[in-house]
Amino acid sequence: MANTTEISCYSGAGAVCDTPEGMYKRIVLKLSGEALAAGRGFGVDVTRVHEIAQEITEVHAMGVEVAIVVGGGNFFRGVAEQAKDMDRVSADNMGMLATVINALALQDAIEKKGTVCRVMSAIEMNRVAEPYIRRRAVRHLEKGRVVIFAAGLGNPYFSTDTAASLRAMEIKADVLLKATKVEGVYDADPVLSKDAVKFEHITYMEILRLGLKVMDATAVSLCKDNNLPMIIFNMNHPGNIRRVVSGEKIGSLVTA
Numbered sequence: 586m587a588n589t590t591e592i593s594c595y596s597g598a599g600a601v602c603d604t605p606e607g608m609y610k611r612i613v614l615k616l617s618g619e620a621l622a623a624g625r626g627f628g629v630d631v632t633r634v635h636e637i638a639q640e641i642t643e644v645h646a647m648g649v650e651v652a653i654v655v656g657g658g659n660f661f662r663g664v665a666e667q668a669k670d671m672d673r674v675s676a677d678n679m680g681m682l683a684t685v686i687n688a689l690a691l692q693d694a695i696e697k698k699g700t701v702c703r704v705m706s707a708i709e710m711n712r713v714a715e716p717y718i719r720r721r722a723v724r725h726l727e728k729g730r731v732v733i734f735a736a737g738l739g740n741p742y743f744s745t746d747t748a749a750s751l752r753a754m755e756i757k758a759d760v761l762l763k764a765t766k767v768e769g770v771y772d773a774d775p776v777l778s779k780d781a782v783k784f785e786h787i788t789y790m791e792i793l794r795l796g797l798k799v800m801d802a803t804a805v806s807l808c809k810d811n812n813l814p815m816i817i818f819n820m821n822h823p824g825n826i827r828r829v830v831s832g833e834k835i836g837s838l839v840t841a
Contacts, residue, residue, distance in 0.1 A: 799817060
């Protein structure tokens with residue numbers, strides 16, 4: 586592993602650069618439900634889930650406190666085409682329950698790697714997950730447990746991006762890491778436009794002004810107002826989670 590002189594953390598409020606390895610100390614990792622489906626579109630790909638769990642376990646073994654927010658789009662998304670004729674509140678509730686399914690699948694895979702993991706749900710379901718209590722979540726992290734935040738914020742009309750932003754601020758995370766299928770933030774959709782330009786560093790205000798579909802406006806505004814740095818990176822390259830946590834400059838850095 587590189588030493589401190591070889592690794593420099595992104596600067597920003599909350600960033601921790603004085604650890605021996607130059608790493609972030611506490612992170613929130615935002616995973617989409619589609620990431621767990623591994624291109625299948627629906628359901629959970631067991632092989633992919635275990636690959637992600639392995640990377641998370643490796644990062645945790647480096648001494649990083651890891652919290653995760655997982656989406657549910659591989660099962661149901663409240664604003665998707667399949668929900669167009671549904672009441673928005675009912676559709677969003679279904680989407681939040683879908684995130685619990687993904688959280689339990691990821692928890693199982695992480696614990697099979699030998700790391701203790703807790704699922705905390707914003708919707709109380711005591712038989713399968715702990716209720717979300719901020720102080721308890723922080724205590725789990727301090728005791729060396731991975732924590733997965735499920736069911737979004739427990740309220741309709743809020744995305745899991747917003748949940749990730751809020752949870753990161755509540756537990757005083759050093760950085761929010763958003764794992765995607767592209768290399769970072771672009772001025773256009775890189776899948777549709779070959780001329781799309783990647784931003785190495787961009788502000789939240791620029792994202793709002795340019796209308797970039799990085800995350801929803803509520804989540805962007807929360808991060809901006811609370812000076813929370815975020816890194817958007819491609820998680821389809823093995824080892825990228827560890828590289829980002831270690832301070833390697835991959836992906837796009839977003840700051841206030």
